[in-house]
Amino acid sequence: METTIIEKQLREMSDFEKKHSGTSKNPRHYSHLEDSELTFLKDVQAPDIVPVDYFFKPEQNVVFLKHPRFIKFTEHRHSFIEMNYVFSGTCTQYINGKEVILKEGDLCLLDTNVMHGIENASENDIIINIMIRTSYFDSALLQRLSGNDLLTDFFVNAIYQQKKDSRYIIFPKGQNNRLKEIIIQALGEYFDPQLCSNEAINSYMILTFTELLRIYNSSSENKEEPTFKKAIISDILSYMEQNYQTLTLETTAEKFHFHPNHLTRLLKTNLGKTFMELSHQLKIKNACTLLENTDLTIDQIANKVGYTNITFFYKSFKKIHGVTPAEYRKKNNESATIL
Numbered sequence: 001m002e003t004t005i006i007e008k009q010l011r012e013m014s015d016f017e018k019k020h021s022g023t024s025k026n027p028r029h030y031s032h033l034e035d036s037e038l039t040f041l042k043d044v045q046a047p048d049i050v051p052v053d054y055f056f057k058p059e060q061n062v063v064f065l066k067h068p069r070f071i072k073f074t075e076h077r078h079s080f081i082e083m084n085y086v087f088s089g090t091c092t093q094y095i096n097g098k099e100v101i102l103k104e105g106d107l108c109l110l111d112t113n114v115m116h117g118i119e120n121a122s123e124n125d126i127i128i129n130i131m132i133r134t135s136y137f138d139s140a141l142l143q144r145l146s147g148n149d150l151l152t153d154f155f156v157n158a159i160y161q162q163k164k165d166s167r168y169i170i171f172p173k174g175q176n177n178r179l180k181e182i183i184i185q186a187l188g189e190y191f192d193p194q195l196c197s198n199e200a201i202n203s204y205m206i207l208t209f210t211e212l213l214r215i216y217n218s219s220s221e222n223k224e225e226p227t228f229k230k231a232i233i234s235d236i237l238s239y240m241e242q243n244y245q246t247l248t249l250e251t252t253a254e255k256f257h258f259h260p261n262h263l264t265r266l267l268k269t270n271l272g273k274t275f276m277e278l279s280h281q282l283k284i285k286n287a288c289t290l291l292e293n294t295d296l297t298i299d300q301i302a303n304k305v306g307y308t309n310i311t312f313f314y315k316s317f318k319k320i321h322g323v324t325p326a327e328y329r330k331k332n333n334e335s336a337t338i339l
Helices: 003-011 017-023 039-044 132-142 150-163 178-191 197-218 227-242 249-255 260-270 275-293 298-304 310-321 324-337
Strands: 062-066 073-078 081-088 088-096 098-101 107-110 116-118 126-132 166-171
Touching: 003 126, 003 178, 003 227, 062 178, 081 088, 081 166, 081 178, 088 107, 098 107, 098 166, 107 132, 126 178, 166 197, 178 197, 197 324, 227 249, 227 275, 249 260, 249 275, 260 275, 275 324, 298 310, 298 324, 310 324
Parallel strands: none
Antiparallel strands: 062 126, 073 116, 081 107, 081 126, 088 098, 088 116, 107 166
16 A cells, blocks of 8 residues: 555544544543444453453454544553554553653553553544564564574663563654654555565564664663663674684673673673573574574584583573474474475
8 A cells, every 4th residue: 555545544534533523622431432332442441451362363463553533541451562653643641640642753662461541632643553462572573673682682671671660661753754654564564465464564563673672772761771881782792692602601701801790790680691591592592493404413413502511402402492402303394394
């Protein structure tokens, strides 16, 4: 769909919005409306958590909706992750009892189970709701954000450390309209499906979160951690990615002129993992690649990725993947055969 068509459709009022557009100056609570007209809104306002299957079809990981205008959404919770993007106008929310006002171009990322409500939107307030299954957010999406898994973990953990208490993040409008363009294109694929639209939507979601990470990293509101410190951590993680086979805490600390204890604290604070945990993660990740794509024996693979103790390799592998290397290889080969 062309951008101009999508924008026009977003601004057009639905039958529901036409019927209730006169309530914008004196908003009506959903319970004042007939049940037959507004079952959807009544269910959303329920005090219980709104389940995933209310919005999602079994095969769906991402759902896009234009937020209905002229109706107040009282506080409710979701069992999925939600993003609210302000396409135009403003959006007034109450998150955990706190008033949060979003301007055009801003995006709010809400974690699961967060109590939130949205004030009635006027005609010019176009808000896009993007709902995401937690399983998709946690694995399929975030793991594809970067070729360097550790750097991805670093940025994601940096965000989640900020939102531990509030459990939501506001991404202010960026320096350009790239985020808006990406969301518009994703909307086009979602509302007018074509060949491979699901893959296209997956790609646009990766672009969306890539842009959000860039906005977060450059935002003046997120400078509590010095830029220099962020750069050092990124350099350390890149070094670990490139030298995973021979990594030791001592040599890595010496490379970056740190005491080993300080390096351990730095990584634990910013990534929530110890140096050894990160080292094993890298080795096992590369072992999986070899199991999937080579005929090397498991002992050979263990040695190739840096393990001299084969028993410890088996233990580390099963701890991360829940299966033995042989079971992992067999399962992967069977999947490949089916495809």
